[in-house]
Amino acid sequence: MIRVILPGHLRTLAHVSAEVQVHVEGPVTQRSVLDALEMQYPMLRGTIRDHVTQERRPFLRFFACEEDYSLQPPDTLLPEAIASGAEPLLIIGAIAGG
Amino acid sequence: MSGVRVLVGTRKGAFILTSDGKRQKWDISGPHFSGWEIYHLKGSPVDPNRLFASQSSGWFGQIIQRSDDGGKTWTQPGTPPGESATGPGGMPKAESNKFVYDVSSDTGKPLTTHMWYDGTQHPWEFKRVWHIEPSPTDPDTVYAGVEDAALFRSTDGGKNWKELSGLRGHGTGPKWQPGAGGMCLHTVILDPSDPNRIYIAISAAGAFRTDDAGKTWRPINKGLVSPYIPEPTAEVGHCVHHVAMNPSRPGVLFMQKHWDVMRSDNSGDSWTEVSGNLPTDFGFVVDVHAHEPETVYVVPIKSDGEHFPVDGKLRVYRSRTGGNEWEELSKGLPLRDCYVNVLRDAMAIDTLDKCGVYFGTTGGQVYASADSGDNWAPIAEHLPAVLSVEVQTLP
Numbered sequence: 001m002i003r004v005i006l007p008g009h010l011r012t013l014a015h016v017s018a019e020v021q022v023h024v025e026g027p028v029t030q031r032s033v034l035d036a037l038e039m040q041y042p043m044l045r046g047t048i049r050d051h052v053t054q055e056r057r058p059f060l061r062f063f064a065c066e067e068d069y070s071l072q073p074p075d076t077l078l079p080e081a082i083a084s085g086a087e088p089l090l091i092i093g094a095i096a097g098g
Numbered sequence: 099m100s101g102v103r104v105l106v107g108t109r110k111g112a113f114i115l116t117s118d119g120k121r122q123k124w125d126i127s128g129p130h131f132s133g134w135e136i137y138h139l140k141g142s143p144v145d146p147n148r149l150f151a152s153q154s155s156g157w158f159g160q161i162i163q164r165s166d167d168g169g170k171t172w173t174q175p176g177t178p179p180g181e182s183a184t185g186p187g188g189m190p191k192a193e194s195n196k197f198v199y200d201v202s203s204d205t206g207k208p209l210t211t212h213m214w215y216d217g218t219q220h221p222w223e224f225k226r227v228w229h230i231e232p233s234p235t236d237p238d239t240v241y242a243g244v245e246d247a248a249l250f251r252s253t254d255g256g257k258n259w260k261e262l263s264g265l266r267g268h269g270t271g272p273k274w275q276p277g278a279g280g281m282c283l284h285t286v287i288l289d290p291s292d293p294n295r296i297y298i299a300i301s302a303a304g305a306f307r308t309d310d311a312g313k314t315w316r317p318i319n320k321g322l323v324s325p326y327i328p329e330p331t332a333e334v335g336h337c338v339h340h341v342a343m344n345p346s347r348p349g350v351l352f353m354q355k356h357w358d359v360m361r362s363d364n365s366g367d368s369w370t371e372v373s374g375n376l377p378t379d380f381g382f383v384v385d386v387h388a389h390e391p392e393t394v395y396v397v398p399i400k401s402d403g404e405h406f407p408v409d410g411k412l413r414v415y416r417s418r419t420g421g422n423e424w425e426e427l428s429k430g431l432p433l434r435d436c437y438v439n440v441l442r443d444a445m446a447i448d449t450l451d452k453c454g455v456y457f458g459t460t461g462g463q464v465y466a467s468a469d470s471g472d473n474w475a476p477i478a479e480h481l482p483a484v485l486s487v488e489v490q491t492l493p
Contacts, residue, residue, distance in 0.1 A: 007158075009133055042177045043161075045196070046159050046195045048158075051198065059156060093158075
């Protein structure tokens with residue numbers, strides 16, 4: 001299982017605690033993890049990636065094993081520690097605004 | 099005994115205030131959707147327990163919430179928590195927050211660009227829902243006015259949204275320009291006497307009307323004069339802040355423009371100024387008495403550069419003559435050191451015999467009058483900045 005840590009407001013929206021687990025078939029990438037996350041929690045569609053372009057929303061970033069994957073192509077393989085569930089994928093909201 | 103439910107949208111959540119018909123003691127629930135911007139909430143006239151809310155965030159985008167029990171519980175239409183994410187055939191369930199501009203060939207692709215602040219052309223980009231307008235006849239039909247300006251409609255209780263793209267596609271779109279708050283479609287008025295007639299207003303494009311249920315639209319800005327735009331009497335480009343109508347007289351409209359309070363007696367075909375003796379005719383809200391269609395309310399704001407009341411005195415002005423002659427209403431309102439604003443959707447009027455008037459401020463107060471504006475009292479204080487106020491009169 002893949003572990004994903006969500007920002008606070010999205011936890012409230014999805015009615016979950018900080019960490020959720022999703023199952024991914026095949027390569028573990030940013031896209032496949034987010035696809036699985038949105039399938040399991042459809043209320044998150046459009047909140048992390050734009051509905052139409054599927055691009056990351058500007059004020060969110062993706063971190064894996066202390067590396068910023070936000071600007072990586074969405075089909076880039078995530079580290080083995082993410083694929084094995086040893087480490088979570090962090091979805092983090094920008095510390096900005098009010 | 100009948101009662102009222104006041105729906106308050108703020109910068110950091112929604113609040114629901116309830117009272118009996120006396121409107122003296124108030125219960126406050128909330129914050130709902132804590133931490134999110136709630137631009138607007140509104141109830142269905144057909145089913146008062148059905149409420150819709152526009153929840154948005156600069157981080158996470160747009161969410162639509164619906165309550166079917168008067169605001170006690172909320173879900174995103176089509177995606178109740180705990181249920182399967184997919185419907186029959188493995189298709190994803192409805193995506194109630196999906197607002198996608200129509201670019202289909204049968205509606206006039208390409209549906210134009212609009213004018214950016216610097217005068218260049220800019221593509222439409224969805225940002226948020228400013229106003230939700232439930233149908234007066236069908237609890238599953240609801241309209242959404244959005245930024246960048248467009249009108250969407252749902253016919254399944256908010257599960258799916260489709261643009262009424264004739265509005266953007268009718269030809270003047272390249273001349274529409276964002277106001278300071280963005281290029282928002284903020285006013286949606288459904289004519290109760292004619293289901294095919296809808297009025298909308300956009301800042302800063304002006305007012306528009308359809309007479310064929312949204313297929314085609316035309317600007318209704320004749321008579322508006324805006325000296326601060328290149329062509330002061332242009333067909334479009336006016337910064338209309340809000341429009342109000344008494345349902346018993348659908349052809350009569352009142353408008354608070356950027357500057358100027360206006361009135362139309364012919365469904366918007368032409369407008370005349372009725373600012374009269376107002377201390378300033380800049381402002382955002384305008385509303386009409388529930389039972390006296392010539393009684394109108396505004397909250398004058400000092401100027402476009404100074405968004406606060408004149409002399410630090412928060413006052414509502416009422417005209418009982420359909421404009422021009424205005425009286426100051428100040429009993430119970432702060433009359434010194436008050437520098438809040440009252441935003442365009444932040445006034446509402448109930449339909450009790452002695453109708454109640456409500457408005458919210460950017461300072462987080464909600465004021466109410468149970469006697470048509472003669473006397474006022476705060477019914478909530480210290481809320482986040484108020485973005486919108488609606489009221490439901492309950493049986």
